[in-house]
Amino acid sequence: MQKKLIELQNQAKDDLAKAKSPDEIERVRTKYLGRKGVINEIIKAIPSLRPEQRSTIGKLANKLKQEISKWIEETREKFVVEERVPGAEEMFDLSLPGKHKPYGHKHPITQTIDEIKGIFSKLGFDIEYGPEVELEYYNFDALNIPPDHPSREDFDTFYLDNKLLLRSQTSTVQIRVMKEKKPPIRMIAPGKVFRPDTVDACHASMFHQIEGLMVDKGVSFSDLKFILTFFSKAYFGQDIKMRFRPSFFPFTEPSAEVDISCSICRGKGCSVCAYSGWVEVLGAGMVDPNVFEAVGYDAEKYAGFAFGLGVERLAMLRYGIDDIRLFFENDMRFLSQF
Ligand code: PHE
Numbered sequence: 001m002q003k004k005l006i007e008l009q010n011q012a013k014d015d016l017a018k019a020k021s022p023d024e025i026e027r028v029r030t031k032y033l034g035r036k037g038v039i040n041e042i043i044k045a046i047p048s049l050r051p052e053q054r055s056t057i058g059k060l061a062n063k064l065k066q067e068i069s070k071w072i073e074e075t076r077e078k079f080v081v082e083e084r085v086p087g088a089e090e091m092f093d094l095s096l097p098g099k100h101k102p103y104g105h106k107h108p109i110t111q112t113i114d115e116i117k118g119i120f121s122k123l124g125f126d127i128e129y130g131p132e133v134e135l136e137y138y139n140f141d142a143l144n145i146p147p148d149h150p151s152r153e154d155f156d157t158f159y160l161d162n163k164l165l166l167r168s169q170t171s172t173v174q175i176r177v178m179k180e181k182k183p184p185i186r187m188i189a190p191g192k193v194f195r196p197d198t199v200d201a202c203h204a205s206m207f208h209q210i211e212g213l214m215v216d217k218g219v220s221f222s223d224l225k226f227i228l229t230f231f232s233k234a235y236f237g238q239d240i241k242m243r244f245r246p247s248f249f250p251f252t253e254p255s256a257e258v259d260i261s262c263s264i265c266r267g268k269g270c271s272v273c274a275y276s277g278w279v280e281v282l283g284a285g286m287v288d289p290n291v292f293e294a295v296g297y298d299a300e301k302y303a304g305f306a307f308g309l310g311v312e313r314l315a316m317l318r319y320g321i322d323d324i325r326l327f328f329e330n331d332m333r334f335l336s337q338f
Pocket residue numbers: 168169170171211249252283284285306307308309
């Protein structure tokens with residue numbers, strides 16, 4: 001009997017190996033495992049065996065039954081795989097949810113520049129651009145900062161060969177525009193500037209400025225005040241206050257530094273404004289006659305004002321950001337908040 005079981009085992013294997021379709025596998029299954037199949041016949045015959053043989057044969061028969069079931073399953077799986085349409089794995093399944101592609105958006109600095117451009121466009125200012133790699137002449141000489149003059153140090157920068165440098169202020173664009181166009185001029189110039197400052201929460205070696213320039217007959221300091229007040233209220237809100245402090249810039253006379261009431265604490269005093277209630281946002285003044293001379297304008301006929309504001313500073317005040325480095329680290333956790 002034991003020998004017969006081993007024979008059956010081999011035979012079942014052979015039969016399955018020969019099976020060429022799911023139907024043929026089914027036939028093998030009925031032959032061995034069906035109600036009237038070979039294995040059941042053996043099990044039925046057990047009671048007629050000698051008592052000492054019954055349990056051994058019973059166990060072997062059951063084991064064989066399990067084995068054959070397993071082989072049948074395996075053979076079936078083989079057919080399932082083969083039955084699939086070739087390339088079916090790559091087929092497009094319309095019912096699957098789409099792959100999520102996050103939308104990109106503008107960097108907060110670009111957004112701020114765009115917003116400021118919008119405000120000044122309403123006031124009739126053109127948008128001008130100048131090169132970041134600049135001649136020493138435009139960054140210094142033409143702006144009334146002669147060679148070896150100590151005020152060069154305030155606008156120190158990175159020097160390249162041959163009187164070339166990275167501009168340290170967008171005031172360069174004032175000169176470029178005035179050399180090309182006749183008054184009246186009303187323009188702003190956004191762009192990157194570079195300074196060899198030690199990087200910390202308030203300083204970066206590259207940041208953005210927006211330069212402003214208006215030249216015409218009879219332009220006065222009160223025009224400057226009006227334009228800057230209009231801008232501050234448009235950008236920070238109607239309740240913002242401004243103050244002008246006397247200051248010095250080589251290319252403007254008189255010059256002023258302009259503070260706004262702290263937009264974080266609304267003037268009450270906080271760490272951003274060093275508990276003074278005020279923060280400096282820009283430099284400004286009336287265009288110095290020496291600058292007009294450098295560009296060939298008649299200083300007796302024309303007057304003008306200029307200002308330069310720091311874009312990062314404005315964005316930090318608007319959003320309550322306390323570290324300028326966050327803008328340049330490309331950390332999506334920060335950038336995606338804008
Ligand atoms: N260029 C000056 C700066 O970088 C700002 C400024 C511009 C001041 C125009 C007066 C007039 O600090």
